[in-house]
Amino acid sequence: MSNQYKWINLSYLESIAEGDESIIEELINIFLEQIPEFTEGVDKSFTEKRWLELAALAHKAKSSVLSIGMEELGNRDLKNLELIAKELYVREISSKDNPDIKEIETSQQLEKNLRDYDEERQKWVKTHASEETVASIIDTFKTALTKAEEELKSEIRK
Structure with a gap:
């Protein structure tokens, strides 16, 4: 398998598959099958302002994109999306007139x-927690997935 790609790096998959190309291809296919779940899921969660769902999807997607070597997308963009979505949930609950006990407990746990995180990261999240930032990160995520999908499909056609 080749690592001559702009968007993906299959080194991790190659290491865990110990060079077995059929296993690598199977893992790539699993990732490709997840793409619609991720893209449709983040769009729907964002549109419906379901911040906890969006945070969970960002977390799940982070693991998947890291497995195909998309380090910046996973460790920066999706981590930021996860944290911002959690912050937006906390803000939503704190502005509610009568949140239920589960919402309060969840919000308190998320705040904790x-x-x-270090003070700088906390400040960044609080400063950037907005729907505009979420939309921008989602756009970056979806663009990167489209490019990765092209590269992965070319890899399994070899």
Whole structure:
């Protein structure tokens, strides 16, 4: 398999498959099957302002894109999307007149988790937590997935 791609790097898949190209192809196909779930899911979650669902999808997608070597997309963009979605949920619950106990507890847990990050990251999330930032990250994510999909399909046609 080749690592001469702009969007993907299959080194990790090659290492866990120990060079077995049939396993690598199977893992690529699994990733390709996930793309609609990710793209449609983030669009729907964002449109419906379902912030916890969006955070969970970003987290799941992060693992998948990292497996095909999309380090920046996973470790920066999707991590930021996950954290911003959590912050937007916290803000939504804090502005509600009568949140239920589950919403309050979830919000408190998310706030606690967000405080586990260094001050600079916390400040960045609070400053950038907006629907505009979410839309921009989603656009970046979907564009990168389209490019990765092209490269992965060319890899399995070899």
